[in-house]
Amino acid sequence: xxxxxxxxxxxxxxxxxxLVFAVASAALVLVEAAPGDAVDGFDxxxxxxxxxxxxxxLDRPFLVRYRDWVSRAVRLxxxxxxxxxxxxxxxxxxxxxxxxxxxxxxxxxxxxxGLPLGVFTGSRRNAATAVAGALSLILVSVPxxxxxxxxxxxxxxxxxxxxxxxxxSGDATSLxxxxxxxxxxxxxxxxxxxxxxxxxxxxxxxxxxxxxxVRAALARGCSVGRVTWRHAFxxxxxxVLAIYxxxxxxxxxxxxxxxxxxxxxxxxxxxxxxxxxxxxxxVAGCAAAGSIFLALGILLSDVALALADxxxxxxx
Amino acid sequence: xxxxxxxERSARRAGVALxxxxxxxxxxxxxxxxxxPAEQFPDSVYAPPMRPRVRDESGRFxxxxxxxxxxxxxxxxxxxxDRGRIMPLRxxxxxxxxxxxxxxxxxxxxxxADALGRDQLARLAWGTRLSxxxxxxxxxxxxxxxxxxxxxxxxxxxxxxxxxxxxADVVIALPAVYMVLALRxxxxxxxxxSEVFWTMVVVLAAVGWPFPxxxxxxxxxxxRVREYAEAARAIGASGTRILLGHLxxxxxxxxxxxxTLLVPAFVLAEATLSFVGLGxxxxxxxxxxxxxxxxxxxxxxxxxxxxxPAAAIVLSALAxxxxxxxVVPSTxxxxxxxx
Numbered sequence: 001x002x003x004x005x006x007x008x009x010x011x012x013x014x015x016x017x018x019l020v021f022a023v024a025s026a027a028l029v030l031v032e033a034a035p036g037d038a039v040d041g042f043d044x045x046x047x048x049x050x051x052x053x054x055x056x057x058l059d060r061p062f063l064v065r066y067r068d069w070v071s072r073a074v075r076l077x078x079x080x081x082x083x084x085x086x087x088x089x090x091x092x093x094x095x096x097x098x099x100x101x102x103x104x105x106x107x108x109x110x111x112x113x114g115l116p117l118g119v120f121t122g123s124r125r126n127a128a129t130a131v132a133g134a135l136s137l138i139l140v141s142v143p144x145x146x147x148x149x150x151x152x153x154x155x156x157x158x159x160x161x162x163x164x165x166x167x168x169s170g171d172a173t174s175l176x177x178x179x180x181x182x183x184x185x186x187x188x189x190x191x192x193x194x195x196x197x198x199x200x201x202x203x204x205x206x207x208x209x210x211x212x213x214v215r216a217a218l219a220r221g222c223s224v225g226r227v228t229w230r231h232a233f234x235x236x237x238x239x240v241l242a243i244y245x246x247x248x249x250x251x252x253x254x255x256x257x258x259x260x261x262x263x264x265x266x267x268x269x270x271x272x273x274x275x276x277x278x279x280x281x282x283v284a285g286c287a288a289a290g291s292i293f294l295a296l297g298i299l300l301s302d303v304a305l306a307l308a309d310x311x312x313x314x315x316x
Numbered sequence: 317x318x319x320x321x322x323x324e325r326s327a328r329r330a331g332v333a334l335x336x337x338x339x340x341x342x343x344x345x346x347x348x349x350x351x352x353p354a355e356q357f358p359d360s361v362y363a364p365p366m367r368p369r370v371r372d373e374s375g376r377f378x379x380x381x382x383x384x385x386x387x388x389x390x391x392x393x394x395x396x397x398d399r400g401r402i403m404p405l406r407x408x409x410x411x412x413x414x415x416x417x418x419x420x421x422x423x424x425x426x427x428x429a430d431a432l433g434r435d436q437l438a439r440l441a442w443g444t445r446l447s448x449x450x451x452x453x454x455x456x457x458x459x460x461x462x463x464x465x466x467x468x469x470x471x472x473x474x475x476x477x478x479x480x481x482x483x484a485d486v487v488i489a490l491p492a493v494y495m496v497l498a499l500r501x502x503x504x505x506x507x508x509x510s511e512v513f514w515t516m517v518v519v520l521a522a523v524g525w526p527f528p529x530x531x532x533x534x535x536x537x538x539x540r541v542r543e544y545a546e547a548a549r550a551i552g553a554s555g556t557r558i559l560l561g562h563l564x565x566x567x568x569x570x571x572x573x574x575x576t577l578l579v580p581a582f583v584l585a586e587a588t589l590s591f592v593g594l595g596x597x598x599x600x601x602x603x604x605x606x607x608x609x610x611x612x613x614x615x616x617x618x619x620x621x622x623x624x625p626a627a628a629i630v631l632s633a634l635a636x637x638x639x640x641x642x643v644v645p646s647t648x649x650x651x652x653x654x655x
Binding site for chain 2 (some may be wrong): 034145152256298
């Protein structure tokens with residue numbers, strides 16, 4: 001194992017840990033600073049509310065509570081949600097899985113559609129590629145908030161997919177059921193990303209085809225298809241992979257909108273519920289989980305970028 | 317065969333034209349209709365859009381008019397055009413460019429009416445002002461803060477540079493939606509319209525500034541050592557003057573590109589926040605709060621004209637993407653994380 005890579009990874013992980021902690025703390029402070037607290041939402045008798053605050057420890061000074069939260073958080077105990085009356089860690093575990101499923105499915109679909117289509121539109125010019133290019137230029141401008149709306153209308157009119165939501169029985173549901181419920185939100189999230197990837201890949205392959213190495217391969221008499229898919233595609237991967245770190249951030253944002261519109265029980269929806277009910281520890285936990293997703297996504301895309309770079313030749 | 321260059325040029329032109337059209341609509345929109353955005357017409361709940369016509373039933377051409385709507389079923393919100401009642405369109409009357417006289421029968425809803433019988437066009441016009449206003453204000457804020465921070469970092473170098481750029485890196489690595497939500501949630505849930513406006517501008521600018529800052533820093537750091545900057549220093553110009561008068565103008569092109577990335581991202585951010593109920597609230601129309609209304613129950617299926625704000629969001633992004641000659645689209649870097 002290369003020591004350089006190991007220390008690099010360790011440093012990145014350490015930085016990410018610090019960042020996650022900072023995000024969670026910031027979220028905690030911000031929600032604390034907001035007027036009202038979690039007990040207000042229940043519309044209780046003042047005496048009962050005071051007792052409830054005492055039971056939850058909300059009457060203690062913020063700094064004391066923050067210290068307690070930190071000392072528990074390092075042991076991965078994120079506190080208890082007032083709204084749900086359950087440990088935050090457990091809640092996040094359930095919901096983060098749904099967001100990860102949604103995001104990774106969308107990314108996979110977008111990659112499988114966007115990259116080949118981009119190679120196709122970038123390597124030749126005819127009516128079909130012009131139409132595909134124009135279509136994805138439009139699709140790039142349609143955010144997940146809008147695609148999920150449009151798909152919902154489509155689903156309601158045609159009855160092809162369940163109109164949002166997720167079966168309540170949770171983990172007991174079969175793969176097939178999960179897939180049918182996943183189809184609409186995942187497609188809503190994937191469409192703009194697929195269009196983005198198509199545009200980038202198209203541009204990248206066009207530039208790669210001008211490279212001397214690719215010209216040389218053509219001059220040697222390699223077939224155009226082989227040169228496009230083997231030589232130029234490899235060259236074009238670098239600018240495309242570089243975008244993946246950013247796309248993960250976009251997916252997280254887009255996923256929030258999609259989750260709310262289609263009632264997909266994910267992390268973003270959970271964070272929103274926590275915010276509205278002033279559920280301190282729930283919000284902090286969700287913010288932490290969100291930044292873990294983002295840090296992980298950026299790290300993975302950096303590693304993929306290093307592996308795809310011909311100069312490191314996959315040995316990095 | 318049309319060349320690539322000319323196709324790109326016409327795409328840019330189309331984008332600019334679309335952007336200008338949206339801007340004009342934001343400014344002049346409220347005069348397109350005689351109704352106010354909060355005005356309710358109980359008899360016109362979910363009234364469909366009413367198309368202006370120039371030919372009547374008998375195929376005869378006449379001055380532009382609309383048919384009055386007759387409520388056929390109040391329960392199902394079913395309307396039919398009353399072919400017998402012709403309402404002529406009047407120019408510059410009733411405080412609008414085009415309108416029908418209230419005495420002619422039913423009110424005219426060019427884009428239909430919503431669940432409370434409010435004129436969708438009036439709401440869209442006012443909403444466009446708010447939504448574009450928030451996005452432009454936040455973009456301006458992010459650019460100004462970014463230019464100051466980036467300029468300072470690039471000009472000063474050393475510890476200041478290191479510190480400011482690490483701070484920018486941290487903000488960029490934050491999950492933007494979650495931070496915007498948390499920042500917004502630090503304010504009371506119910507705010508007045510102008511409070512919402514400025515809260516959103518500040519929150520979005522706070523998340524967006526690092527993107528321009530990084531680029532401006534790179535430009536300023538590179539330009540600082542060029543001869544013209546040296547010359548300015550040699551004749552005794554102050555640091556502020558060199559930075560503002562000589563170095564920042566070099567980053568102008570970069571800042572324009574940043575604007576095209578930030579504005580669509582912020583339009584979407586406003587829409588998302590208002591959509592989930594953390595932005596503009598009833599009865600104030602913005603693209604997001606109108607979409608929130610449209611999303612209730614089965615209304616987008618039964619009354620698709622309520623999705624007009626979604627079309628507006630798409631058109632605003634399309635205008636920028638076309639005008640910027642976007643190969644790298646606005647949903648991608650660097651503003652993609654700005655929600």
